[in-house]
Amino acid sequence: MAERLYRAASAETLLIEPLDEFTLIFHRASGLTHLVAAPAPEIIAALDRDQISAATLLERLGTRYELGDASDELLQARLDELVAIGLVAAL
């Protein structure tokens, strides 16, 4: 079965401003501004423009961070949120 792949919005369409605990992301394509907390910015950075599966993303995050609660279900919940607001595309 083909796995669902994910890709972040292109960097040129995003204006990302870290503000201590939060990160402001202005998405030029939608005109929406999002106030996000970890791990959203980390997921967007890890995805970048690659088209990868959630499993590959979890692996990639695991190499970059000490994941305190690595789980497919939790990562899927975060990905679904990012897809819902248009910062990540599900392919």
Added chain:
Amino acid sequence: MIDETSDRSPEPGPGTTRRRALMLGAVGASAVVSIRPALAQTQASVINCEIPVPDAGRAGSYIAADGSVVPAGTSGAFPPASLAFKGDDVKKALAGGQLPGTTYEQNQAYVKYIRRLQQGTSGFTCFASLQMPRG
């Protein structure tokens, strides 16, 4: 020696960086708050933006007197506007003026349609920005 369970990260070797802790969070706890586009609009874009009546997805449909989108040819409804209205025209219409090229009743129907615009409909961002108080 690398102890995977240790809270203290191992000494980074050459070319490596110490890994930061990251939590994926709970399933029900969203990490995202979105701010509506109205807050991000400038006065210039208000004047230049456009509102098609109806939006492109429903082009050709008529606008009923209550502002709803109805099938073309519906009795008592108004044909679509031939050109999208400019933000400035809509602003004047919302303040009691009349949209260019419309009759009194047609204008009323179009203004009701515009007031009912939802996010995701073309013209919504333009309409939302018209709601902003003057800075």
